[in-house]
Amino acid sequence: MSGAIHWGFVGLGQMGLPMARRMAKQVNLTALDRKGGQIDGLNTVSEFSAFADCGAVICCLPNGKVVESVLFGEGGLAGHLSAGAIVIDTSTTSHASTVRVGERLAKLGIGFLDSPVSGMQKRAEDGTLTMMVGGDQALLEKHRHTLETMASKILHVGPVGAGQLAKLFNQLLFDINIAALAEILPIAPKLGLDPEQVTEIVNSGTGRSYASEFFAPNILQGTFDKGYPMEAAYKDLIAGAELTAQNGFPAPVLAAATATYQQALAQGHGNKDKGAMILVFEELLGTRFRAKDHKDG
Template sequence: MTWGFVGLGQMGLPMAHRLAGVTDVVAYDRKGRDFEGLNCVENSSGLAGCNVLLTCLPNGAIVEDMLFGDAALAQALPDGAVVIDTSTTSHGTATRIGARLTDMGLAFLDAPVSGMQQRAEDGTLTMMVGGDAATLNAHHDTLASMASKILHVGPVGAGQLAKLINQLLFDINMAALAEILPISAKLGLDPDQVAAIVNSGTGRSYASEFFVPNILRGVFDRGYPMQAAYKDLIAGAEITAENACPAPVLAAATATYQLALANGFGAEDKGAMIKVFERLIGAEFRSKE
């Protein structure tokens, strides 16, 4: 069985390497790059005939364009082939893609992943899968090369919903850290000690464990750029509005995120949200060592 892999970015490249360790993989990068250790093809036509096509792309518009636009990857796949999209898109995009692929005689799993680059390299991502359970079961062992936890969460689209819930909590956590940590520095507490207290106490979260050590060192390029990740906040606003779900804490976190973007921090990771409040109160949360 041959797998096609499209999207060799920060997350996709290590995922493709993991996958290539357990099955035949044909990889395609939209920027035409070639990577050692992967069988890379020069154009999307090289993916024709793959039994499974896995995509890991920046957003839903690009996924749809690759599948149904000029590249027309979906048309190149044999009948009964499976498309597995690990990109972060939206519930609506996933259901729309699934319907179009079904009409073409193809199966679809929306399977976004959670975990940052290091976990992609380690093969310890969490994968939330929406779609037919039997289709997932047929490919579970191969997907396990990339994800140590694979959860079937419902029909097509449910994977994106589950990923969104996780991402919004992550964003809220980082927005809270951005607001509160500079206050501790303003009031004279030692940032290194505060960081140690937070990351060993009840204020601990994945956001604090990942971002706070980097913030102390003034490093803001270790995570996904905020400008690219903003789509999660847009999706959160849309789905809560459509379903009349009050989300005041999410709205406040979104405002913090927007302030960071408006202040020109979009190319930096989410930890850079702290700069908004550091500027406002005139105190930096940085290591004194």
């Protein structure tokens, strides 16, 4: 195990747990779980006081509100870190929230890298995430080797907040792609085309995207639990609406995709992944985009 720095990790969810497990193979790592004990072979602690000698801490949390609560709430993590430590936040938050976090940590003498990741759970398990980093590039370079246990592509994109902006643009394009699939694919069976053939055509043709490659095969099987739940990911569309409205940027395609997303949430599909947006249009058209051998449960 290499590296003299004692690392901490907070947030052992769908993405965080595989990220922490990969890190633990290379560095001295303390991970937090409120129950403590072992999680999938990873030893954890239940109190932030165990992070007192950590020189660097990774956060991988659901949203900016949780990040700020974890760091600055009563008995929060920041109060247990020494000046000169660094927090590297891989959570998906908002630009405003991450700038605020950076400023508050700076007043405590604690460094901060705004470092959201992209790639979904499988790439977290493989260590092939893309990490978009905002903050002091010298700090990034100091810790790049350790971050490479989780991410195969690490890009410095500007000051604190730039990482969240870069991640947001990627997520909004992803959401638009999925909403387009949801709208167009159900038309195929409605007009008599074979969904399996259409999927093959799209995923080998110019209509191909990461969204189609990931979601279309799952949709064929009626599987909607392979990605991040829509109700948790909706924060990206809120952030996109705020950003475009505040700056006066026209975004009609984003607005249309957001409406599809909102319809899926309103119909009670928030616990499903984004591929479930197709259920809105399947219901509207009275059809199903499914494989021949699939039977709805």
